[in-house]
Amino acid sequence: MAIDAPMLARIRRQFPAAARDATGRHRAFLDNGAGTLVCRAAAEREARARIDWSANTGNVFPESKGAEATILAGREAVSDFLNADGPHAILSGESATSLLFSLSYALGRTFKGDENVVLTAYEHFANVSPWEELARIGKIHEVRYAKFDTETFLLDVDDLASHVDRKTKVVAVAAASNFLGTRSPLPELARIAHEVGALLVVDAVHHACHGPTDVRALGVDALVFSGYKLFSRHGSFLYLRPDLVEELWPYKVDASPKHGPEKWEWGTRDQAMFAAVSGAIDYLASLGGTARTSAKSGAQRRARVRMAMESIERYELGLNRLILKGDGTTPALPDVPGLTLFGPRTIPNGLGRDPTFTFKLAGFEDPELSRVLYDTYGLAVGGEDYFSRVPRLYGMETAMRATFVHYNTRADALVLLRALHELAAKRG
Ligand SMILES: Cc1ncc(COP(=O)(O)O)c(C=O)c1O
Structure with a gap:
């Protein structure tokens, strides 16, 4: 099973807040590292x-x-x-x-x-x-x-x-x-x-x-x-x-x-x-299609969850590549002038990478950048320390973090790339 456009539309119906916030504003939710949105099935x-x-x-x-x-x-x-x-x-x-x-x-x-x-x-x-x-x-x-x-x-x-x-x-x-x-x-x-x-x-x-x-x-x-x-x-x-x-x-x-x-x-x-x-x-499990096993329902669910998570990983690999390499028209995240990315710039073979992108943008304080990204571009991106040891190693208090999950779209990624390039260009 691949996460194609019809599947993505089905997925996003489970997460209405992926497209609009509580005020009805169109947005992209990229603060998933702090907590993902809750799917309808879980809430119901x-x-x-x-x-x-x-x-x-x-x-x-x-x-x-x-x-x-x-x-x-x-x-x-x-x-x-x-x-x-x-x-x-x-x-x-x-x-x-x-x-x-x-x-x-x-x-x-x-x-x-x-x-x-x-x-x-x-x-x-x-x-x-x-x-x-x-x-x-x-x-x-x-x-x-x-x-x-x-x-x-x-x-x-x-x-x-x-x-x-x-x-x-x-x-x-x-x-x-x-x-x-x-x-x-x-x-x-x-x-x-x-x-x-x-x-x-x-x-x-x-x-x-x-x-x-x-x-x-x-x-x-x-x-x-x-x-x-x-x-x-x-x-x-x-x-x-x-x-x-x-x-x-x-x-x-x-x-x-x-x-x-x-x-x-x-x-x-x-x-x-x-x-x-x-x-x-x-x-x-419902994203995993029909598992070909005659085993009892627990084994069915195991097989379907595994297939679903493999599909999610493949789909997120595409988002990872888009952010790290750009799409030919929109330049990549590491190419934003003045941006320092904390995390792998390439995707290690066999190991992969979680689509979590933590960065500093020269000329911007993190909480302020979070506000500008939301107010101007409708992008929910964190700006804190995430209780991680890493910022202390670099003598930083906070950093910006965008984390993609399977309900995010390529359009979400492109909005982020364009916003950061635009802000970097305005800063001069
Ligand atoms: C890697 C990692 N471990 C542990 C935690 C803490 O989880 P909890 O809030 O359930 O204690 C977090 C939360 O951000 C996390 O990202």
């Missing part, structure tokens, strides 16, 4: 769950049973999306940040204090502070950072490997940097981590909406993503290897279950969060 499922299944779980009446079924269906949908081992490997939480803290504390209990954790230099702080906290309270000796190449913006895998030793317990990496768009070579990193018996923990919050994620094929031990960056609402999900779900002991209240995902979950669940994520994943 959430509303139905709120109304039909609003009781708490654990009781005999239909609303309570419905709430339980909705939660289980949500875990199944997430498991299908990630090609995980099943709903028993899917934990939920308020945010990716809270889930990574929960995981780091549970792992920290098993350490002696002389171990280390290896991260990349381009992590979001959600995947930094939980590990730094372990060092602060003496559960590990140190957190080490693998550098990225400042020309190509790709992870220096040799540098990462040089930080990993027999005392490394965890290698924790972003699937893709939310600042640079750089993707991490996860199978290679899994091999490096596993050679010394360390776990590979993946922060897929930024990347999950851009391509297929297969936790078993990648060989990851834990992987987190957030609903609000996958066309759903807030609330996040952690895949954890089933043996670790059982073996580790998270911070929990005494009365809560001692096994399964519920052991890890604080307080009562919001069934509507699970309904919404099922809606988003079923929407994605």
Whole structure:
């Protein structure tokens, strides 16, 4: 299945706000890195769950049973999306940040204090502070950072490997940097981590909406993503290897279950969060056409989601190329005079790149440029630090960021290119 014009029109009907803002103004929404728009299917499922299944779980009446079924269906949908081992490997939480803290504390209990954790230099702080906290309270000796190449913006895998030793317990990496768009070579990193018996923990919050994620094929031990960056609402999900779900002991209240995902979950669940994520994943599966498998419905959905995410990745590759190379008439982003792009200028073979473009434009302050881009050109583009370590490495407080997803059009990309060229020319 290719995302062609009729398919794109079908996709955009799921996201009315991709074309018009709440005031009815025509615009292009490129602030997807901060949170994607919510698809109709997710919002409608959430509303139905709120109304039909609003009781708490654990009781005999239909609303309570419905709430339980909705939660289980949500875990199944997430498991299908990630090609995980099943709903028993899917934990939920308020945010990716809270889930990574929960995981780091549970792992920290098993350490002696002389171990280390290896991260990349381009992590979001959600995947930094939980590990730094372990060092602060003496559960590990140190957190080490693998550098990225400042020309190509790709992870220096040799540098990462040089930080990993027999005392490394965890290698924790972003699937893709939310600042640079750089993707991490996860199978290679899994091999490096596993050679010394360390776990590979993946922060897929930024990347999950851009391509297929297969936790078993990648060989990851834990992987987190957030609903609000996958066309759903807030609330996040952690895949954890089933043996670790059982073996580790998270911070929990005494009365809560001692096994399964519920052991890890604080307080009562919001069934509507699970309904919404099922809606988003079923929407994605619906883009995957008809999978040729006679297997039962879960396997069907896995196959369809995979096909959909592959199509999305192919489509976004076209947007990536357009931004980085231009279209022959409109010059590319790196050719805007006075523009500094933080992220790969070419698309690495086999690895790809998330269509996230972070830049500084000489002569403009970021918040002001965000305002001008919206007011004059109808372009929603961020101008902040994105809780990333990267701006600090460059001594910057903020930068501009445009992130494309599959509901964005080539026209959206061209408006951005023309706007930046025009502003650069006016500045002189
Ligand atoms: C790569 C990455 N990790 C983690 C987070 C934090 O996610 P959450 O808000 O669910 O804690 C973000 C949010 O911007 C992100 O981009």
